[in-house]
Each structure stands twice: as C-alpha cells, then as structure tokens.
Amino acid sequence: MAAISEKAVLGGSALVDEKLARHTVTAKSSKSELHLQGVQAEVYSLDPQADRRLTNKIDLKVIPIMGLLYLICFLDRTNIANARLAGLEKGLNMPPAGFNTALWIFYIPFVLFEVPSNWLMALKWIKPNIFLGAQMLILGVLAMCQGFTRSYEGLLVVRFLMGVVETGLPAGAGLLIASYYRKKELSLRFALFFAFGQSGSCFSGLLAYALMDFNGASGLAGWSWIFIVEGLVTIAFSAFVFVFTPHFPAQDRWLSKEDQTQLLARPQLDKGDEKSHMVKVGWPKIVLDYKIWLLTVLFFCADMSAGSLSSFNPTILSQLGWTERRAQVMTIPVWIIGIVGALTTTLLSGRLNTRWPFILPAIVVSILGWILHLKQVDPPAVRYLAQFAISLGTFVQMPMYIGILTANLRGRAHQSFGTAVLLGIGNCANFVSSNVFISAQSPHYPVGFGTGLAITVLSFPIMLLTMVIFIVHNKSIDRKIAALQPGEELDDQTDYKFVY
Template sequence: MMEEKVDMATSSSETGSTDLTAPKSNYMLKLDLYLIPLLGCTYTILFLDRANIANARIEGLEKGLNMPTNGYNTCLWIFFIPFVLIEIPSNMIMGLPRIKPNIFLGINLIILGIISTCQGLTKTYGGLLALRFLMGIFEATLPAGAAFLIGEYYTRKEASMRFACFFMFGVLGPAISGLLAYGIRNMNGVQGKEGWRWIFILEGLLTIAISFLVFLFVPDFPERTAILSGADKKHLLAKLRHDKGDQKLDLKSVNWLQVLTDYRIWFPTLMFFCCDMTAASMSSFIPTILLELGWKAAKAQVMSIPIWLTGILFQILAAWVSGRVGWRFPLILFGISFAMVGWIIQIVYSHNKGLAPGVRYFSLFAMSGGTFLQMAMTVSWMTTNLRGRASIGVGTAIIMGLGNCANFVASNVFKKTEAPFYPTGFGTGLGLTIAGAVFCLMHFGFLWLHNRRLEKKRGVHGGVDDQVSYRYLY
C-alpha cells in the first residue's frame, strides 16, 4: 500500500511523547458512529433539497406557479450563485477556535429547513426564485463543513472509506426524494394544497428535525472533542499529527496565496466539476427523462431509485478496493470511463430515435455508478495530499463549492425545447467527462514529478517523510 513512510513508534503531542500502538478501546468505531451518519444526513439534505424540485416539476410545479419556459432552469442555477461564493468563508469561520461545528452547522440547517418548507407555501414564481437563492446561502455551509470535519478526524489511509460513506448519504438524497415523492403525490388536495407543494413542505420539515440532532450529537474538532476519553483523545491527536501535521488554524501564519494557488486543490476541483456535470444533470432531469421514456409520473418516481442505489454500490466498492491497494487514480479513471459510456449511449439515442428505451435507461446506471465513484475518490485524493487545517478547510470548500459550478452548466444546456433527446446537454456532458479524464492524468503527472524530484533529492539514503517534505499518494 502506497502510504507515507513515517515512524509510528512515538509522536509529540500537547502533553508529550505518546505511544501510537493501538489503544485498548476501539474509539474509531465511536468516531464513525458520531461523525458519519449525522454529517452524512446533512449531505443527504443537500441532494434531497436539490432533487426534490425535479420531482415537484413532474407533479405540476411549472403549471402551478405559471412559470415561464426557462423558469425551471432559472430555479436551478440561481441556487448556485450564493452556494459557490459562501463555501470558502464558511469553512474559515467554522475552523476558528471559538466556533463549535455543531452550533454552526445546526443553525444553518434549521434555517435551511424553514426556507425549504416555504417553497411549498409560495404563491408566485418570483417567490420561489427568492427562496432558491436563500437556500443556496445556508446550504453552502453543509457539504463543505461536513467534509472539513470528517477530514480532520481521520488519517489519509482511513479517509477513503469514510468519504465514500459520506457521499453515499448524498446519493441517498435523490433516491429518497423519488420514494417520498411517490408517496407524497397522493397528498394532492390535502389542506387545499397541490401534491408538489407537499413535497417541499414535508422534506423541509425533515430538514428541521435533523438540525436538532446535529445540535446534540455532532462533535467538536479533535483537539476539543468531548466524546473521547483522555487516553483515546491523546492517541488520536498524536496519530493525526504524525499523519498530517499540526491541524490548528492560525489565520495570521497561513500563506494564503500558496494555499489558494495549490494545484493539489485545483486539479481535483476541476475533476470534481467535470463529474458533477453528470450528477447535476441526473439529479435535475432523471424524473423528466424517465417520464419521456413513456412511464407515468408515479412509475417514473420509483424507477429513479435503483439508479441512485447503483451510485452507492460503486462508491462503497471503490472505497473498499482503494483501502486495500492504496490507489485512487486508477479507480477514478475507471469511473470516468464508465460514465462516458452512459453519455455516449444518450448521444446515440438522440440521433437514433428507434433505439430501445431500455438501453437509455441502462445508460443512467452507468452514469450514476461512474460519477459517484469519482466524487468520493476525488475528495479523498485531494485531502490525502494536503497538510494543515487551512489547506484542508480551503480545499474542501473549493472542491465542494466551485466543483458544484457544473450545475450552472447543466441548468442551461438541457433546454426544454430539445426534450426528450437534449443533444446540447448530452454533448456537453460527454465533453466535460472527457475533460475530467485529461485533468486526472495531468494531476497524476504532477504528483509523479514531485515524487521523482523528492527521490532524486534524497538520493541513495532515501529519507523519511515529514510534514513539509513527503511523497504524494496516487
């Protein structure tokens, strides 16, 4: 397994030298139970709130609010203007010494739930646009903040599976949304409200309920955590310091220009952007595509669920393989290739109207499996090669914020006038998927060159990695 060569015998912690042999208590399981399910739920909420507008669309949203022809697309992209701008300052605020992650994330989540619920109460298209914009502000804190906190608790070897589980919860969002929409649509007429309104109202109330769990159970950063005993906390801090260096955030001592121009952040962000084009397209348009394949609205809602579950399966399987072999690069390339197959089928379908609808349905599985595999592996690959809380905080904010800018593209290239074949959207999706492969190869090349230079510098005597000079992982 290609991991850094570090002396794991001893480590200097805040209280002195610490033995890094495995502690008697299995505190890692405790961390997993506290961190992954709840923080994963915040990511589920992001995708749930992002996908439910697609479910509401096929239940009559556009007609109910008398939306213009491009109104649905505008509702999609207006959300991402504040979402992209807020990510980096949000993570920097959350990383400050006096800010507690549970309070910070919990407050944002409860406000998000209120705004999301109001989408089902608005009477006008303009009101929906305003609510979508506000959602972008408060939702921006959740994925980047959750990924930031997870990255702080685990070593590079441990992180891959945890990020896969975190992203798994994200994929559950649209899967659950399809299932909920199938049930909620039967509430059409209850309290005089259309079924699409109940989709927003009930899922917004679910967001508010989860926010109280975040307040109660999400832990503080490792050096301030109260969920571990003294010995376990001491062992964790020593292990993390050996693996990633000092994680305290001192804003005055950070070389911000170096952090903000780090290619180890920007190449993974470009890769994430390219694969998120597929994810954004799927979450926004799968129900519509299934409807256009001939299924009625109710069946289209249900038939979207296996597509998302395929993404979960590929994520977990890839993380398990990565943990065994210590590689991320080949798995990401495989995911890109598999997603590419899906896009190619869609393009062929758009030029060959006689192609069996089942083939097009299969292409959505290929896109889901390949795309969500890439997301988990790319974030893990980035955090694996970074050091320090500032770099990890900025890195996770950039990749989860700017990486999601693909939603701007997806919102505008899938034109309603081109339905159901969307030649512009499918061509753009394939082009960005190919670009993702190019960025992946370039990133691998830069990491390989760094390692070669380091080996030549150390010469025949080799040398031991430290927190300044170390081999990058592939």
C-alpha cells in the same frame, strides 16, 4: 526523513488539551518522538485491535451525523426535480426556461460564500454543532416556504436564500470528516458521506411518489406538499445536528483522554506537523496550490453528471415511456447503483492505498452512458441503462477526488480552503447542467447530452496529467530524502509525498 509507522500512540503521559501533537523526525534515523504540551513521550506500536476500536468509535460518532446532514441537503436540493413532475411549472405559470433558472440560482451562493463559510467554521471559537445546526434549521424553514409560494418570482427568491444557507453545510461536514481520518481512510469515509446524500435522492423519489396523492389536500397542490413535508423533515433533523455533531478532534471531549491522545497522534504521524490555527498561515501559497485546482476541475467534471442526474433524472425517465408517477420510483435504482459502486471501490482502494486504477475506468463507464443518451439508442431500456452507467461512473469518482485532495493538504487552514473550493467551485457544474437541458429539445436534448459527454471526456486527460505531476513531485521528494545530511529534516508542511 525517516519513516514512521501509522500504527503508533503516545506512551506514558496521556495529557491532552487543545494543542495538536507534533512529531520531529531525525534524518536517517528510526528514532522518533512526539511532543505534547512540552512533554516528550516515546512512540510504541499500537495494538491493531485497539487502533480498529478507535476507528470504529470515530466512524460511529462522525459519519452517521455528517452523512445524514448531507442526506437532508440532497433531499432539499433535488426535490425540485420531483416537484416538476407533480406540476410545479404549471402551478406557478413558469416561463419556458423558468425551471432551469430555478435550478442555477440556487448555486450562485456556493461560489460567493463557500470559502468564507469554511474559514469561519474552522475558527477555534466556533462550535460546529451550533454553526451547522443553525444553518440546517433555517434551511428547513426556507424549504417549506417553497411549498407556500404562489409566484415564480417568489420561488426564485426562496431558492437563492436556500443556497446561501446550504452553502456551508457540505463543505463544513467535509472539513470535519477530513480532520478525523488518515489518508488511506478518507476515500471510503467520503464515499459513505456521499452515499447518504444519494440516499436522500432515493427517499425524495419515494416520498414524491406518495405525496402526489395529496394533490388538493388543504387547498395545496401535490408539488407544494413535496416541499412542505421535506422541509419539516429538515427542521426535525436539525435537532440531531445540534446535539450530535462533534467538535474538531483537539477541542472535543467525547472520547477518553487516552483515546483522544491516540486520535491526535494518528493524523500527525500520518501527515506530519499540521497547523490548527487560521491566522498566521501562508494564504497566497494555499490559494494558489495547484492540487486544489486540479482536483476541483476533476470534481467539476464529475459533478456535471451528478447535477444532471439530480435535476433531470425524473424528467428523462418520464420520457422513456413511463407515467410521471412510475418515473418517480424508477429513479431509485439509478441512485442505488451509484451508492453500491462507490462504497465497493473506495473500500478496495483504501485497502490497496491507491485510487487512480478505479477512477480511470469509472470515467470510461460514465462516458459510455453519455454516448448512449446522445445517440438515442433504442429501445428505451438502453437509455435507462445509460442512467445507471452515468451514476456508477460518477459516484465512484467524486469521493475519490475529495479523498485525494484532503489526504494531500496540511493544516486546518489548508483543508478548510481546499474542501470549500472543491465543493463550492466544483458545484458550479450545476450552472452548466441547469442550462443545457433545454425544454424545447425534449426528449432528445442534444445540447444537454453532448455537453455532458464533452465535460466527462475532458476529465480523463486531466486525471492523467494530475498523476504525472504527482509522480514527478514524489520523485523529487525521494531525491531530497537521499540528499539529507545527519541532523537535517524536511519540512512536513511542504516536503511530503502525494497520494493518488
């Protein structure tokens, strides 16, 4: 298959409707064509400045609203850890393992509903702003209900319902982001996406620090106010999701016709002829795609660390000698180092168009953090440093994994299933992290720290295996290209090189 520059745009006609651009490449020829609504148009070089301006428009339209959506999700997902320090367990007379149960019950719907939710959102007649905005509104109401509940059983019911509503938000946002960007651009954009989420944890810690002073106000405990105020924030933000969330590129009208033509052409030239429909697709082949499951296992291993940080970071820090109030604030730098590390490495990986040289060292850094905790290295400041190591290593990996996956999938059906599985099944690590930090083992947590170390170590050989499989695949594609006869072409849906 002849190579096509990704800096290309349609010349002549700017007709764009709801059909994605198709490109046909003649073997061993540098001549290529794009077909749009049956109209042929030659491809010419796109001015780099014009290409950059278009990317900037997309960044300003897509990333802030999707990132803020994830920030709110993380806020509502992690505030229970802050509420614990504010007296949640005592206030609801929770049993010894009650806090762990309140954590993992939230993630049951992620396994049950994440894939169906993404398939539903990918349907042509579903508008993402309505789909995601409605879920965000309901999530805010349920988040407030946590603050008004007066029983442990009531909290569990509300937590489960929150999981049902939130399950489609991160995966839906991920699917929308993946539809707008080229392969080399995805890791940085997902790093920005995750950075917003981690900022939600920073905000949650700071807000919890302030709201602990509200203890007793209007007859409500401080932990109740954490849930109520953060639920109100979620409700208020849902209005922005309704208004500003874009549609998928082929169906949205927020860009000019010329910009939309270029936008549709860029991913086609980057990835090939992608199918936008959800009906006539090879579902068995998609479901059994080994790329999805390899990257999901890697994401699972990283999310074990992320889940441990989000659920137990305040608890662990409070046991290093700080007061509960001070521990709330000391969680913030731990999240910031993860944000800075992820953005820096994904920016570099995008420029180099490679990811594995950043992933493998990140795994090693995270392993070091878990070892320091498991060995209970003194003084306590060393274990605080361990939290930084885990955060840095973890949040460098996660956007890289989802970036690799989405860059190597073809078509909306494939991407909707892949992102849902990675963010749904991958999030099952929270089942593990929710149950291995046993209160009776405080503050040493040998099971929790040992499990975190083992799962993180496992990711290293799996990443090496993934690289070997991808290298072998790419060599087979090179052989197919070399064997092409004049007039023959490869199938864009199956015969393409993988990035890693």
